[in-house]
Amino acid sequence: QSVLTQPPSASGTPGQRVTISCSGSSSNIGSNYVYWYQQLPGTAPKLLIYRNNQRPSGVPDRFSASKSGTSASLAISGLRSEDEADYYCAAWDDSLNSLFGGGTKLTVL
């Protein structure tokens, strides 16, 4: 069981807005940056969001994220079929470990 808690699945129709939550604690999300990774089927993960809400170059602005206290969330607006993937939140923990959430499988209906 992961220290960072995500819903195992999420879904939406094309054009919709979906959100994925990530819950942690004061020693990880509460005191360190949150990162989000996207893993398309059969590929390696890719950095999607860094330092809570920043997008690397090349990531569409349809992807946004926020953090509040010990929780974080990823939002995808204007959902597209190519967004179907697994999404992971991650954060450094003060115990000197890097933590990942269990992952959320996003299905575009």
Add this chain to the structure above:
Amino acid sequence: EVQLLESGGGLVQPGGSLRLSCAASGFNFGAYAMSWVRQAPGKGLEWVSSIGGSGANTYYYADSVKGRFIIPRDHSTNTLYLQMNSLRAEDTAIYYCVKDREWLPRGYFDSWGQGTLVTVSS
């Protein structure tokens, strides 16, 4: 362009050892921390270990591998390694070589290799 090329995966018996390599190119290797992250078949991501950049002298390990795995790096050849000893069935996974964005490990993984599969089975 950052490139991370893993090698060394394969089939190993329980209790055996294996050394993974990651050839890095396209960036100043010594300036960044490096890590290994694994993914068991059909499962999520699990951080394994991180090492700081040149001169940092920092090494971190997940509890699940502490005392069994070692993460050295060779700055002369821009290569990251993962020495895995006393392997168990639960170590079976794809192992990804990952570049951190900072000199000290902080989980800011901005580039990932394609992974190498390790299977621990008799």
